[in-house]
Amino acid sequence: MSKNTTSPTLSAQKSAVYYRLIRNLRRVTLYVLMILAVLWATLPLIWVFISSIRPDAETYAFHQTFFPQHPTFENYATLFRVTRFGLWMRNSAILSTATTLIVIALSAMAAYAMSRFRYRIFEVFGRMTLLAYMMPPIILVVPLFFILFKLHLTNSMIGLTLVYIGTRLPVGIWMLRSYFQGIPKELEDAAMVDGTTRFQAFYKVILPQAMPGMIATGIFVFSVTWQEFLFASILIFSATRTTLSAGVATFLSEDWIYSWGVLMAAGVMISLPLVLFYIFLQRYLIAGWGGGGLKG
Amino acid sequence: MTTTTRRLWSFIKARWSQNGSGRMARNDYRLAIMMISPAILLVLVFAMLPMLQGLYASFFQVESATLKMTFNGLDNYVWLLTKPLFWQSFWRSILWVVGTTVFQFVLGIGIALLLHQELKGRNIARGMVLFPYLIPAIVLSLTWRFILDPTMGIFNRMLMDFGLVSRPVAFLSKPHTALLFVIAAGIWKYTPFVVMMILARLQVIPLELEEAAKLDGASSWQLFRYITWPWLLPVVIVTLLLRTIWTFRQFDIVYLFSFGGPLFGTTTLPVLVRYLAFDAQQIGPAAATATAMLVMLLLMSWGYFVLYNRAEENLS
Structure with missing residues (x-):
């Protein structure tokens, strides 16, 4: 009798415990997996940073500790003192800023015109930019070299900036067009009824509305230009005019004496602006990347 | 390049007269063209032109020193x-x-x-x-x-x-x-x-x-x-x-x-x-x-x- 009453409750209790155990086990597994994913993504970068503040003597030592015993910024000092890194950083900053500002200005105007007026030539241009957007840069680099040669713009930062602008514009236009399409036409109509010209309506009413899109596009264009290697390495051939990526790549050729600490310091310095942008302007960035500014 | 620009220009002029029914429309069109043309120009010169030149050069033998080009059909391929x-x-x-x-x-x-x-x-x-x-x-x-x-x-x-x-x-x-x-x-x-x-x-x-x-x-x-x-x-x-x-x-x-x-x-x-x-x-x-x-x-x-x-x- 008693057997009949207790056994179902016992087994129910048992299965409840069992169920809770499974659930906890599942949650623990999920947390472990999450931590693993984060470590997988960040550990190499942490290692780069740690190695950049490790004195070379420790890097080359047979027995190594994970954290440097005598952390130092000596490698950074060497990087800026001995190599042309500072100059390249300045070059890259000028190039990327100029490219970004011009691309944003020109593609905002073009994207606005394309989103507000329907002329056949715009459609043709739209297709053209899509093709240009997909095109592998390696296809362009040899002919570009000869075009710049004819314009007397090889080995010149102006030439390289023009190339960057021309090849980044399609991305800028594609990203911004969707933003302008999302801004209601009535806004500028109202402004024009109030007596402004269409261009005034564009930059006083529409542009402020499109600001998040323009920031996202700007950061995107800046970051791809900041790290660009191919065009810079081929269109510029003097060490004083080159950019970060192309300059640091010369360290990797065999005749350069490796100091891993200095190289890691270079890695940190190149990544830093992009990481800071990401941390502080994350919400704009994600929106922009999702919105079509997708590049590899 | 020159024929392309000329053709583009005549195309623009033709569109202009078509849209010329009202002063407003014409002004809009002029503004739109003004806003888009710097972008078109730069994309044409630094993205489309090199692509076409690349396609073109693939049918030629190119002397790398003098850039002399000799047609050689599909030889490169x-x-x-x-x-x-x-x-x-x-x-x-x-x-x-x-x-x-x-x-x-x-x-x-x-x-x-x-x-x-x-x-x-x-x-x-x-x-x-x-x-x-x-x-x-x-x-x-x-x-x-x-x-x-x-x-x-x-x-x-x-x-x-x-x-x-x-x-x-x-x-x-x-x-x-x-x-x-x-x-x-x-x-x-x-x-x-x-x-x-x-x-x-x-x-x-x-x-x-x-x-x-x-x-x-x-x-x-x-x-x-x-x-x-x-x-x-x-x-x-x-x-x-x-x-x-x-x-x-x-x-x-x-x-x-x-x-x-x-x-x-x-x-x-x-x-x-x-x-x-x-x-x-x-x-x-x-x-x-x-x-x-x-x-x-x-x-x-x-x-x-x-x-x-x-x-x-x-x-x-």
């Missing part, structure tokens, strides 16, 4: 197709694209589903997981060269500590392992992109569907198979298209890893174009390789558009 180096680079490209994208998607979808669960700290984890995507190609190459360095690299130290190898291995000095690690680096850098795209889609999944399926007693596998996966599929295909195209044309990562070597072991098609044009001084064949790449890209995107339309139809 024939030369290419008979070169083992071209075919090796082609297959390496395929391996690089398939290897990186497959693992990017397996890992990326997995991580996205994981970070979609209700877990504490998942927002921070989402932010951190995206970090590799920010790392420039040159830094990626520095990082992996250092990690894999035979004497100082942590990877070899760890392998030795665990007794897996008795002597340090120079992974980047052997053609096969070099390619393997370039692929690993590609997976590491671009998985976050897949995570980002999939997470964005997961966040807008219609909850009614999930609830209904749960009420019907669907297991979590069934839930994934019949609700989540069909919902993700269009985004998976678009992302796959983008990743395939950009991995296929990827130059910086592959080249900076070990400059196409050792023994052409990491020479994919874009790296081959650079080698042919600037090291081997074979501009015609380089242009032909580039053109072949463009054709392959167009074929790929066409294939994906067909797939995408089918996935969208299935969803509705």
